[in-house]
Amino acid sequence: RSPRVQDIMDRNVVSIGDDEVIKAAAAKLLKGETNHLVVVDREGRLVGVVTTYDVSKAIVHPGKAKVVGDIMTRKVITATPDESVDIAAQKLERYNISALPVTDTANRVQGMLTAIDLGKLFGGRW
Amino acid sequence: RSPRVQDIMDRNVVSIGDDEVIKAAAAKLLKGETNHLVVVDREGRLVGVVTTYDVSKAIVHPGKAKVVGDIMTRKVITATPDESVDIAAQKLERYNISALPVTDTANRVQGMLTAIDLGKLFGGRW
């Protein structure tokens, strides 16, 4: 049987609100030892992603960016829990991104599939 | 035949010196649309890695960090061009890192294997 996203995804996802300051996002990224946060609304629905790449961008162009909503990506590329890993892995490469939030039909975040998780499929463990 | 690192690694690697300021590292990361830079000495030998994660850390703990040498990781986990992807992929997962500089016996950087590159092995292309 070909592996599904739910078989290898990370279920501990760190989330943040779009009104939090950039330094708070950086602190959450460090504490979670991750490069990716999901941005959710008050009902827990996905509204964007913010990564260490976006935080670094705020250093190069300090300007007006103050809160997560100013630097996050809103058009998020996602995966579903029962999606084949084959399909999800090709999205990572096609869009040059290293994580896909995994969402259900109500757009709530169930997990995160990172490119690092693909490592679980090597070494004969699958 | 099982794929080797050299079959899927990225050969365009962005490098930087350890004496460059942090903002210069952030700018190179953005320009290269990548999360990873290799830090090399004047002879082009690998001395460290610096990532968007390290740049974000400098935002949370501004303190004394001024140049790349203050924030880079010096004990670098690497791969060799003829190493099996199976082995390299397991290193990414074991150390929770998303890229391995690929070096030759003289410690010169030949390429970078990112977790995103693992995506090339899915979808029946291998």
Ligand SMILES: C[S@@+](CC[C@H](N)C(=O)[O-])C[C@H]1O[C@@H](n2cnc3c(N)ncnc32)[C@H](O)[C@@H]1O
């Ligand atoms: C295009 S990637 C390039 C850098 C690097 N290759 C990486 O994986 O982060 C950086 C941008 O992708 C965005 N991004 C990350 N994950 C995403 C996803 N699942 N959907 C849409 N954009 C995403 C980030 O917000 C960031 O602005």
Ligand SMILES: C[S@@+](CC[C@H](N)C(=O)[O-])C[C@H]1O[C@@H](n2cnc3c(N)ncnc32)[C@H](O)[C@@H]1O
């Ligand atoms: C432990 S990871 C955690 C965050 C995230 N999972 C990621 O992949 O970047 C972040 C740290 O790993 C370090 N790092 C990245 N690639 C590395 C490598 N090949 N060898 C050693 N350290 C590395 C970075 O310098 C950074 O301090």
